[in-house]
Amino acid sequence: MTGTDHRQGEPMASDDTALRILSTGDVAGIDIALPDVVSVVEQAYRTLAEGRSANPRKLTVTPEDGHSVAYAMLGRDGERNVVAVKTSYKYGLHEDRDKQHYYTTLTLYDDVTGLPVAMMDCGRVGALRTPAVSALLARELAAPGSRSALVIGTGTQGRLALPFLLTTLPRLDRLMLFGTHPEGIRAARAQLRAHFPDRELEIVSDLRAAAGQADIVLATAGPRTPASVPAEWLRPAALSVLVGYGIAPSTLHRADRVIATSAAQMRVTGTDMADETGELRAVDAEFPDVLAGRAAGRTDLGQRIFAYNSGLVVTDIALGHRFAQLALAQGLGTVVPLWR
Structure with a gap:
């Protein structure tokens, strides 16, 4: 990992050919206190209110019979200088919960270095946010x-x-x-x-x-x-x-x-x-x-x-970035040479 977190001084971004992947298990293993989550989310809202973050309207697609729904959300956190894209897809909306399929991911980019930070399963981020x-x-x-x-x-x-x-x-x-x-x-x-x-x-x-x-x-x-x-x-x-x-x-x-x-x-x-x-x-x-x-x-x-x-996706970005910091400090994740 060659980049640094400009706010915390911790290694954050990868080089321009690799992406750190944080799996469901990686994210589940990160210890974070509830007051820390509340603080990060509150800061994201305040930064948005100050006009320093961007949270465009989400895009939604669903078939005529309503058996699935998909969302795409783009945003920028002006406090952390991070750009991210979140995707969410749920299949089997007419089925019982145990028969449904749900996938959500968050991909973060450092808007100071221009380098990717991480891509992660966003399930736990949303469950806390x-x-x-x-x-x-x-x-x-x-x-x-x-x-x-x-x-x-x-x-x-x-x-x-x-x-x-x-x-x-x-x-x-x-x-x-x-x-x-x-x-x-x-x-x-x-x-x-x-x-x-x-x-x-x-x-x-x-x-x-x-x-x-x-x-x-x-x-x-x-x-x-x-x-x-x-x-x-x-x-x-x-x-x-x-x-x-x-x-x-x-x-x-x-x-x-x-x-x-x-x-x-x-x-x-x-x-x-x-x-x-x-x-x-x-x-x-x-x-x-x-x-x-x-x-x-x-x-x-x-x-x-x-x-x-x-x-709002800015809260996912802020909390996802916090998870990425904690994951990197613990050496979690898999670095994939995605663009090599």
Whole structure:
């Protein structure tokens, strides 16, 4: 490896003929603390709000029968001076989860040296980035004094949702989970025990009662979930955060205030939340501007707020770059003479 990280002084980029490949196993072996993830993601949002990063609208393709979906995302992190391309492909959307195929990669380039940094499986990056964003949304938008949270779904995002929420809101003392997959419930319980062994998880079956008692409702379920929390189930001043599925379109259309990580991406990926006329509720503010203090989050203590977490590629770039730093420090990965 011939390049250096201009910010950290660590070897980063390869020569101009080779690319370091970080496999699923390589990335899985990297130890990173939840507060570190939150810090990296928050910095990525702030840099974007300052106009120093670029996050163009994602491209999407899907066949007529909807059996697969593919995304391509290009971006630039102005803090780290890194350019990257992320691709995502999911096949078998009409099948059970264990029959689906999902592949996602992130390729990073150093925009100071002009050399490639790494190409990696992006599964773990996304699995950490998304709940970190939800936790930041909760920190900024939940009503003061919020003490209870309900997570809907036990897939990849649901399993780490509560540990990340506790990272940004440590005073939460009632942690509820609604799920329909026993193995997912066991995995979510294990993740909470690993990160916060002194906290208890409450598995709920009465979704209406749980939603009415939660200050924060975080919907992370898959498209086949039976859960669909409508606006009238929510308590006054509740924050609902949509990552996947699990809350009804009325939570968006009857909210007092709507915050999105990206209004443009919400228009692309949030069409299932449209009303009977096919329209989406207008976004009141974008989250990077809220974090930077350029837009208000909660403007009244009694507001019900809807937050849309679609994820921005600049957060993948920042966290992927952090993983690349840690991987290189540990000598992980395989250098492939790709352009030789």
